[in-house]
Amino acid sequence: MDASATPALRGEPSASVERHLAALEAILGKILKLGGFELAFSFRRSPEPTGNPSVDGPEVVVEFTGPDTDLLLASGGSLLNALEYLVLRAVRLEENLFGRMAFDCEDFRRLRAEELRMMAEVAAKRVAETREPFAFNPMPPRERRIIHLALKESTGVRTASDGVGHERRVVIHPVPSPRSDRGGPPRR
Numbered sequence: 248m249d250a251s252a253t254p255a256l257r258g259e260p261s262a263s264v265e266r267h268l269a270a271l272e273a274i275l276g277k278i279l280k281l282g283g284f285e286l287a288f289s290f291r292r293s294p295e296p297t298g299n300p301s302v303d304g305p306e307v308v309v310e311f312t313g314p315d316t317d318l319l320l321a322s323g324g325s326l327l328n329a330l331e332y333l334v335l336r337a338v339r340l341e342e343n344l345f346g347r348m349a350f351d352c353e354d355f356r357r358l359r360a361e362e363l364r365m366m367a368e369v370a371a372k373r374v375a376e377t378r379e380p381f382a383f384n385p386m387p388p389r390e391r392r393i394i395h396l397a398l399k400e401s402t403g404v405r406t407a408s409d410g411v412g413h414e415r416r417v418v419i420h421p422v423p424s425p426r427s428d429r430g431g432p433p434r435r
Contacts, residue, residue, distance in 0.1 A: 263341070263344055263347075264306050264307055264340075264344060264347045264348060267338045267339075267340050267348075268290065268307070270337075270338040270339075271309070271334060271335075271338045271340075271348075272290075274334055274337050274338060275288060275309070275330075275334050278330070278333075278334065284313075284315045284318070285313045285314040285315045286311050286312070286313040286314075286315050286316065286319070287311070287312050287313050288309050288310060288311050288312075289309075289310050289312075290307055290308070290309060290310075291307070291308045291309075291310050292306065292307055292308075293305060293306055293307070293308065304349070305346060305347050305348050305349040306347045306348065307347065307348045307349075308348075308349050308350070308351050308356075309331075309348070309349070309350045309351070310351055310352070311327075311350065311351070311352040312352075316352050316353055319352045319355075320352055320353065320355055323359075324352075324355050324359065327350055327351075327352055327355065328350075328387055330350060331348075331349065331350035332387075334350075335348060345388075346388075346389060346392075349389070359390070360393050363390055363393045363394055363397070364393065364394075364397040366383070366394075367393075367394045367397040367398050367419075368397065368398075370383070370419050371398050371401050371403075371404045371419055374403075374404050374419045374420070374421050375403040375404055375421065378421045379421070380418055380419060380420045380421070381418070381419045382409070382416055382417070382418045382419075383416050383417045383418070383419075384416060385410065385413060385414045385415060385416045386415075386416065386417070388415075391408055391415065391416070391417050394406060394417045395408075395417065398419065402422070403421065403422055404419050404420065404421055404422060405419075405420050405422050406418070406419055406420070407420060
């Protein structure tokens with residue numbers, strides 16, 4: 248697997264991400280071989296950033312193919328997420344750069360993002376109607392960000408992250424209406 252042989256789409260990854268690709272390739276290759284996984288991987292560079300954080304994705308995506316892809320995607324992609332975290336830590340990628348690299352398999356990330364956006368919309372409607380907060384199950388930072396961005400323009404609700412570490416979750420809260428702020432009906 249030669250990372251330099253992978254064609255760039257439009258933009259090149261930043262130097263801070265680029266300098267980690269060779270180490271990532273070596274470590275990931277060893278993990279897959281020693282783990283007995285029948286998986287291959289390649290690097291895909293994302294198009295140039297648009298400057299819009301709600302649209303921009305990672306600069307480099309590590310795409311997996313092979314007979315064992317179902318193992319990566321089982322249990323909501325938990326092995327894919329764990330492998331991504333482990334390898335990015337092993338190559339000593341700074342945590343603030345984690346969002347610039349992503350591991351994907353069979354378009355899992357895009358499909359999961361769509362699912363999270365739909366879940367966020369349904370939960371936001373429920374919170375707006377019931378006026379009761381709704382807490383999602385704990386999820387990785389990238390998934391929490393998708394929910395926050397999906398609801399940032401919503402009126403009647405706001406989002407917040409709650410919890411620590413792997414127990415961190417998104418909570419959707421109702422936004423107090425002007426009437427309830429005053430403690431009663433408006434005066435006439």
